[in-house]
Amino acid sequence: MPTITYKKSELKRLIGRKISDDQLTEVITLIKPNLEGVEGEDITLEHTADRPDLFGVEGLARSVSEYLGPRKGARKYNVAKPKIDVKVSAVPVRPYLSAAVVRNVRMDEGFFKSLMEIQELLNDSIGRKRTKVAIGVHDLDKIKGPIRYAGAVRDEEMVPLDSSQSVTLERVLKDVKKGVEYGKIIKPAKIWPVFRDSEGVFSFPPIINSDRTKVTEKTRNLFVEVTGTDKQAVSQVIGILVTNFAERRFSIEGVKLKHAKKSETTPNLSESVSEISVGLVNKTLGLNLSVKEIIDLLGRVGYDAVGSADKIEVVVPAYRVDILHPIDVIEDIAIAFGYNNLVPELPNVPTVGRSLPIESVCKRSSMALVGFGFQEIMSSALSNPKDQFDNMGLPRTGFIGIENPSSIDYNCVRTNLLPGLLKTLAANKHYEYPQNIFEVGDVVLPDNMEETLARNERRIAGVVCHSRAGFAELKAIVDSLTKSLGLGYTTKECDSEMYIPGRGVDVYIDKKFAGSFGELHPKIIQNWDVGMPVTAFEIVLESL
Numbered sequence: 001m002p003t004i005t006y007k008k009s010e011l012k013r014l015i016g017r018k019i020s021d022d023q024l025t026e027v028i029t030l031i032k033p034n035l036e037g038v039e040g041e042d043i044t045l046e047h048t049a050d051r052p053d054l055f056g057v058e059g060l061a062r063s064v065s066e067y068l069g070p071r072k073g074a075r076k077y078n079v080a081k082p083k084i085d086v087k088v089s090a091v092p093v094r095p096y097l098s099a100a101v102v103r104n105v106r107m108d109e110g111f112f113k114s115l116m117e118i119q120e121l122l123n124d125s126i127g128r129k130r131t132k133v134a135i136g137v138h139d140l141d142k143i144k145g146p147i148r149y150a151g152a153v154r155d156e157e158m159v160p161l162d163s164s165q166s167v168t169l170e171r172v173l174k175d176v177k178k179g180v181e182y183g184k185i186i187k188p189a190k191i192w193p194v195f196r197d198s199e200g201v202f203s204f205p206p207i208i209n210s211d212r213t214k215v216t217e218k219t220r221n222l223f224v225e226v227t228g229t230d231k232q233a234v235s236q237v238i239g240i241l242v243t244n245f246a247e248r249r250f251s252i253e254g255v256k257l258k259h260a261k262k263s264e265t266t267p268n269l270s271e272s273v274s275e276i277s278v279g280l281v282n283k284t285l286g287l288n289l290s291v292k293e294i295i296d297l298l299g300r301v302g303y304d305a306v307g308s309a310d311k312i313e314v315v316v317p318a319y320r321v322d323i324l325h326p327i328d329v330i331e332d333i334a335i336a337f338g339y340n341n342l343v344p345e346l347p348n349v350p351t352v353g354r355s356l357p358i359e360s361v362c363k364r365s366s367m368a369l370v371g372f373g374f375q376e377i378m379s380s381a382l383s384n385p386k387d388q389f390d391n392m393g394l395p396r397t398g399f400i401g402i403e404n405p406s407s408i409d410y411n412c413v414r415t416n417l418l419p420g421l422l423k424t425l426a427a428n429k430h431y432e433y434p435q436n437i438f439e440v441g442d443v444v445l446p447d448n449m450e451e452t453l454a455r456n457e458r459r460i461a462g463v464v465c466h467s468r469a470g471f472a473e474l475k476a477i478v479d480s481l482t483k484s485l486g487l488g489y490t491t492k493e494c495d496s497e498m499y500i501p502g503r504g505v506d507v508y509i510d511k512k513f514a515g516s517f518g519e520l521h522p523k524i525i526q527n528w529d530v531g532m533p534v535t536a537f538e539i540v541l542e543s544l
Contacts, residue, residue: 002121003036005044006057010110014061014247017068027064031301031335049406050322052125053240056118057110058247059319063302067336072299074271074317077246082254082265084140084223086195089150090260093189094205096231097149098238098266099255101140102222102245107215111248115215118244122237126321127206128408131185133228133237134206136195138213140221144198149227151191158194158201159211169194169204178208195225223255236321238267243319269318276326278310284330285337286345297336303329358458361485361541362440365460368484372477374436374462379420381442382410387419391527393497398446400454413444413454417461418538422528425465429531434469438462440541459515461538465530471503471519474535478507478517489514498524507539515539 012019019027021038029035033045033054045060053059065071079100086099105111119135127133154170160179167175169192173183185206186192195203202210205227215222224241228234242252254265282288289297291307298305304315316323323329334342355363366376382402389396397415405411414420417439425435440460447455464474482489491505494516498504504518517537525534 002049002055002125003044003046004055004117004121005042006060007110008038008041008043010114011043011057011061011064014058015065015068016061016071017065019064019068024064027067028060030338031063031067033060049125052122052321052406053243053319055121055125056240056244057114058244059240062247066302067300069300072302074302074304074315075243075246077243077252077269079242079267079269080251080253082256084145084147084253085256085258087146087148087150088257088259089148091149091151091191091193093186093191094193094227094229096229096234097225097227097257098234098268099223099225099257100238100242100267101253101255102224102242103140103220103251103253105220105222105245105250106248107217107219112215112217114244118241122240123206125406126233126237127228128405130182130206131408132230133226133233135237135241136203136205136209136225136227137215138202138209138223138225139215139219140223141219142213143202143223146198147223148196149225150194150196152194152196152201152204154192156194156201158204160204161209161211161214163211169201172204172207176208182207193227235266235268239269239318240321242267243269243317271318272316272323274314274316274323274326274329276312276314276329278307278312280326281330281333284327285334286342287337289333289337294333297333298329300336301332303332358541362458362460364485365481365541366438366440368481369438369460369462369477372436372480374438377421377424377437377439378441379417379424379439380410381414381444382412383414383419384409384411387423388412388415391422391524392416392419393521393524393527400444400446415443415445416538417441417443417459418463418536421461421463421536422524422530422534425463425530425532425534426528429529433532434464434466436462436464458541459538460541461536463534463536465532465534467532469519469533469535471535474517474519474537478537478539482509494518497521507537509543512543514543 025035032051033047036044036046047054054063084101119137123130123135152169155168157166157168159166160172160176173179173187193205194201202213203225226234226238246252257264257266278291281294291312294312295305295307298314305312307313314329385396399415400413402411421437421439424437442456442458444454444456446453487509490508494504494506496504498521499518500521504516506513507515515538520534520536
C-alpha cells in the first residue's frame with residue numbers, strides 16, 4: 001500500500017477553510033487512509049489501493065472538504081472544447097490513449113512535487129509499473145504541431161529527458177536508466193509507440209519523455225497524454241489527473257483524437273449512476289436511516305443522489321474508480337455516518353460459540369513454536385506467481401488469479417506460506433541472527449469439486465536462519481512440534497528443487513502427504529537475497 005507524505009500547509013490551503021491539526025488528522029482517519037505519523041509540517045498517510053483518487057494532495061483535500069462541508073456532493077468539472085488535435089495511428093503494443101490540455105498552470109513548488117508524485121503513484125498502481133498504463137506530462141508551448149501518435153522504427157531518434165544528445169530509440173532502451181528499467185514492456189514488439197510533432201519525437205511511452213518538452217517552473221500550459229493496454233484504465237487515470245488539476249483552479253481543455261475511421265474527445269469525465277436500496281443500506285449497517293438521511297450522508301462523501309421509497313440513484317464522479325457495486329457506496333455511507341457512531345449489538349441468535357477443531361490445532365502449534373524460540377508473523381494472503389513459484393524453484397501449477405489487481409505484486413492468492421517468510425527474512429537482514437519465524441494461515445488452491453472452484457487449506461510454516469542452520473536442527477523442531485500434538489510422522493526423500501538434493505524430505509501422517517521440510521537450495525536463498533543458510537518446513541494443519 002502506498003505511503004505518502006504531505007505538507008500540512010499545502011493540504012489546508014487546498015481544503016479552503018480553517019482547520020486545526022487535530023481536526024485534520026481525525027477527518028483523514030475517518031475517510032479512509034491510515035495515519036502513520038505527524039512530524040512538524042509533514043503528515044504521513046498509508047493509503048488503501050482502492051482509492052487512487054486520494055493519492056494526490058488535491059484529491060485528499062477535496063475529500064476532506066466534502067466531509068467537513070459546506071461543499072458537499074459530486075464536484076462538477078468543466079472541460080473546454082478542444083483546440084488541439086492528435087492524429088492517431090494503430091500501435092498494437094499500446095493501442096489506447098487519452099489526452100488533455102491544462103491551461104493557466106501555476107508551477108509552484110507544491111504543485112510540481114504533487115505532479116511528480118501522483119504521476120509515479122498512478123503509473124505504479126493502476127498502471128502496474130507502466131505495463132498497463134503510463135503517463136506523460138509535457139510543456140504544451142514547446143510542442144510544435146501537428147501532433148501525431150504512431151508507431152516508430154528502432155533507429156528513429158529523440159533527445160531523452162535530462163539529456164542533450166539525440167539517440168536512437170533502441171539506444172534509449174540500452175543506455176538510458178528508464179529505458180533499461182521499462183524497456184522490457186515494449187521491446188518484443190516490432191513497432192514502438194511515439195508522439196511526434198513537426199520537430200520530431202517528444203514522447204516515447206511508456207519509457208521516457210523528450211527533454212525538449214520538459215516541464216519547468218516557467219511552464220504555464222500542459223499537454224497530458226496517457227497510453228496503455230486497457231482502455232478503461234487509461235480513461236480512469238487521466239480522469240484522476242485532470243480533476244486533481246481542476247482542484248487548483250487550472251483550466252481543463254479537451255483534445256480531439258482523430259483515428260482512421262472515427263474521432264473522439266478526451267478526457268471523458270462523464271458521471272455514472274449506481275442504484276442502491278434503502279433496505280439494503282439499513283440491513284447492511286444495522287441502522288434505520290430514512291431516504292433523506294442517506295442522501296445527506298452521501299453528499300458528505302462526494303455523491304449527488306435522488307430517491308424515493310426504497311430506491312436511491314447515486315451519481316458517481318468520474319474520479320471514483322473504486323465504485324464497482326452498491327456495497328461500495330454503502331461503505332461510504334458508513335464512513336459518512338461514522339464508524340464510532342455505530343452501536344455494537346449482540347446477535348439475536350440462540351447459540352453458544354466455540355472454536356472449531358482446526359483452531360485448537362493452530363493454537364497448540366503456535367504455542368509450541370513460540371516455546372521453541374520462534375516469532376510469529378502475519379504476511380499478506382495476496383502474492384504473485386513469481387514469488388509463489390519462480391523464486392521457490394517450483395513449477396507454475398494451478399493458482400487463483402485476480403482479474404483486475406491494483407498492483408502486479410498482488411495479482412494472485414498465495415498457494416504457499418514460505419514465500420512470505422522468506423520475504424520477511426530478506427527485509428530484516430540488518431537485524432542479528434538467528435532469526436526463527438513462523439506463520440499459521442490459509443492458502444487457496446484450485447479445486448473443481450468445490451462450488452467456488454477453490455478451497456482454503458490451513459497450514460503452518462517456519463524458517464530457521466543463521467550461519468549454521470542445518471537439517472538436523474530443523475528435524476528436531478519438526479519432531480518436537482508433532483510430538484506436542486500427540487502425532488507421529490514418516491518421511492520420504494523429496495525431489496523438489498526447493499531443497500538441496502538429499503537434504504529435503506516429504507512428510508506423511510497416517511500415510512497421507514502432509515508437507516515437507518529441509519535445507520533450502522542456495523539458488524532459492526539467492527532468489528530472495530537472504531544472505532544466510534535457511535532451513536524451512538511447511539505442513540498442512542488439517543492433516544494434524
